[in-house]
Amino acid sequence: MKSKTLKKDKVNIITLGCSKNMVDSEVLSGQLQANEIDVVHESSKRDHNIVIVNTCGFIDKAKEESINTILDQVELKRRGKLDKVIVTGCLSERYKNNLEAEIPEVDAFYGTMELPMILKQFEADYKTELVGERLLSTPSHYAYLKISEGCNRTCAFCAIPLMRGQHVSKSMDDLVKEAEGLVKKGVKEVMLIAQELTYYGLDLYKKRMLGDLMNRLADVKGLEWIRLHYAYPHKFPLDVLDVMRERPNICNYLDMPLQHASDNMLKAMRRQITRTETEELIAAVREKVPGLCLRTTLIAGFPGETLDDIEETKLFLQKQRFDRVGIFTYSHEEGTSGFDLVDDVPAEEKERRAQEVMGVQQEISYELNQEKVGKTFKTIIDKKEAGRYLGRTEFDSVEVDNEVIIQTDKRLKIGEFVNVKITKAFDYDLEGEVTA
Known part of the structure; x- marks a missing residue:
């Protein structure tokens, strides 16, 4: 009988979904490397024997991609190309029992907060002294900086709290230390990410502290650009804009997902804000930081949405002239309050509405870009x-x-x-x- 040669494990991490998942994979990579375990990210060389799939479970398309990726890796294991397939992340957190039953070939499933348990698979220890240390999977000049985990909001369409739990802020000292470490690695730009940036600090410091954090990070030498992603409009802390205006290394850029422009839809989505309040906030943002780039995200096809709601959204875009807009089609997610509603807009119609809205934004984007010529x-x-x-x-x-x-x-x-x-x-x- 042929004896099996002992070779050192090499782990390939495949990351699906958002930038927050990417940061989790980078932290996992750093911990594995610190435990002298070879690790790569999305390698195509096939010289690894273990794969960890960090899944996304946000919407149907993301879940489908995650499952297909797991099945692809399981097939490689079946053909003897891999020794182990391990699954973690949001899909695993949300559907662990179902996945274990349906894909038994996977060696282990872990949730979003079980990093120490993943390390035990490799007889490795979680090293607390490495908090903030990551093995970057982005180009070395930029990185994402996750300032908190989870979300306390109750938006009707969103399953994030089911997968990520309640809001937990990282301390400012830890974030500054992490930013300083990133700069030492050559990072010049950090993008602040969270499920909800503006909630930062309420749990740790009993008040919103995003502006204070921005000031602390702006003091980090060598950090040339700081960018804000995923700011919730309800009770937006306007002091953030004062810091943005005053500190030259904070980009005049704000990503504020609004999700819709119709009051009917905003109420059904449980967004805690009206169309009028939204427009007042946009005006305040632009007054405080002239020339700011405002990005938003919208959803098409939420239960009960009418063609009038879509027309209202198109007129809203034409009036507000956002610099950047992204749009998703609604995904009916069990466990959310939206799941109790009838998913009454067919998939093809959701897509048609999304394309119609983006057609309006495409013209606006072209016009705004033309204004940059010569500058x-x-x-x-x-x-x-x-x-x-x-x-x-x-x-x-x-x-x-x-x-x-x-x-x-x-x-x-x-x-x-x-x-x-x-x-x-x-x-x-x-x-x-x-x-x-």
């Missing part, structure tokens, strides 16, 4: 692709916003900042040349 912007170089460089201004976040296309004979460094004069503008991208 010069500080731009960070993200990558070189097909003989050209791709970068971003302070008004653009990674993957979801505009890219600046730069054709140049000059050799630019990835992660460096250059001044770019915009020469052309498209619906969602810009083109420009480096100025001296």
